[in-house]
Amino acid sequence: MCVSPLNVVEQRDKCRLILDLRKINNYLDIPKFKYEGLNRVAELIRPGDWMFSIDLKSGYHHVEIHPSCWKFLGFHFKGDYYSFISLPFGLATASFVFTQLNKQLAKRWRASDVQVVPYVDDLLFLCNSHSDARSTCAAVVQDLKAAGFVINGKKSHLHPSRQIAFLGLEIDAAQGIFSIGLEPDRIWVGRYCLLRELQIQDVHDSNLSGHFGVDKNLKALQRFYYWPYMVTDVQRYVAACLICQRMKSSHQRPTGLLQPLEPPQRPFVIGLPARSSGNDAALVVVDRLTKMAHFAPCRTTITAEETARLFISTVVCLHGIPAAIISD
Incomplete structure (x- = not known):
């Protein structure tokens, strides 16, 4: 049996269990593959299309693992041993396996002239008319339930519309426009604005912050702000902080004993x-x-x-x- 560390990653509306399978991943042959994304949407969309989208709830956890492989997906919790019997987050081949399953469903729908763009657990459907979209949506929901998946009602848009959000973009089929939707709870910080450095300084140098590292500073900033290359800016600021350089413990090897140099052999x-x-x-x-x-x-x-x-x-x-x- 294998025992791997289990981590909990906090997200906006839930916590996700991540099994640290780096030791197991070293022995896996990870195939290369491509996702279907916005480029595929641009190829398929037609003026006036009606669209609906479906988000699968905990999609990985509805893919069963063969019993012979359960022993490789174990972890300890409060002194007891457990093992994943479904596809866990942290397995290097998980995204490939899940995408291949989605492709089989997409192949079935496309055989019935249904335009679909699958992206991991997000599915976008495009139809010619409103009635066609409604009937297609009902059939797709039945197929997903028969396949063992659960639909996330909060993130899915089951009512056909000509305007829909997909993969972070607002798609307007009536006007043929792709636009980036703004998040009302986050502030865009301009490129040449001094506010960027001031915000990093506020979360890093304040008395309540304690000069944390890059990850904690990013987590605090990303709750309210966004700007391109935020990670790079925070890394540079933390690396240049004189207090961090003086006070943080060193992770380098201990300095060895001084070895005297040999005197010159010829006087x-x-x-x-x-x-x-x-x-x-x-x-x-x-x-x-x-x-x-x-x-x-x-x-x-x-x-x-x-x-x-x-x-x-x-x-x-x-x-x-x-x-x-x-x-x-």
Whole structure:
């Protein structure tokens, strides 16, 4: 049996259970597919069409899972073990499976000359006349019930109309217009408006906010405001916050022990271009602890006595007599 974390994601009108199946998803072959969306609507719609839409309630949870796969969809709750026996949110192939089921229903309806655009659990139907739309709606509802689905009455528009909302757009078949509907409880913030930064500052820097991260700031902003690239703006603001950089705990690896560098193996650097003084080499002296270096110009023909005098005038006169001298 497999046990995966179970998360609860809050939405506007409900809470959704999300099973964290990332470990299971790593072993799945996820096929590529395309949704039918607004482009398909633009191809099918005709001037004066009557439309109705249907939203399926908890569509995934009406798709049964084969009993042999229940063991992969388990989770713990209050000390007891449970397992999903229907399609859960969090499975990488869930959207593909659900879309394939919808395509079978769409194929059945299209065989009867019904124009339909399925998008996950949203279905849009287009008909020539009002009476045709009413009869089609009744037949579609019966087909969905026979297939085991439940219709969400609050989000569905079962009464045919020439104006309808679908996938966030307002579709007007009478005038052939697609428009974006405004949400009355959210405010549009203009592109060059200073209000954007002020709103981010208000939810991030106020005494009641506590300099939260990107996700919590976004959740607070999106309740009342909208503007393009809001996520990017919040990420930049949080990353540039000096208080967050100073006070937040670091997630980097702990700093390792300092490893002393090896001192130079050769005390003389030779082969340098000769100067007017005749110096063509340099005596290299490195402090073993601090790695501070002294470079004293000399000649390649320098003797041991001259080296000792040069060492005294370069190092000893500045730092005193060393506790130890290491040289090859």
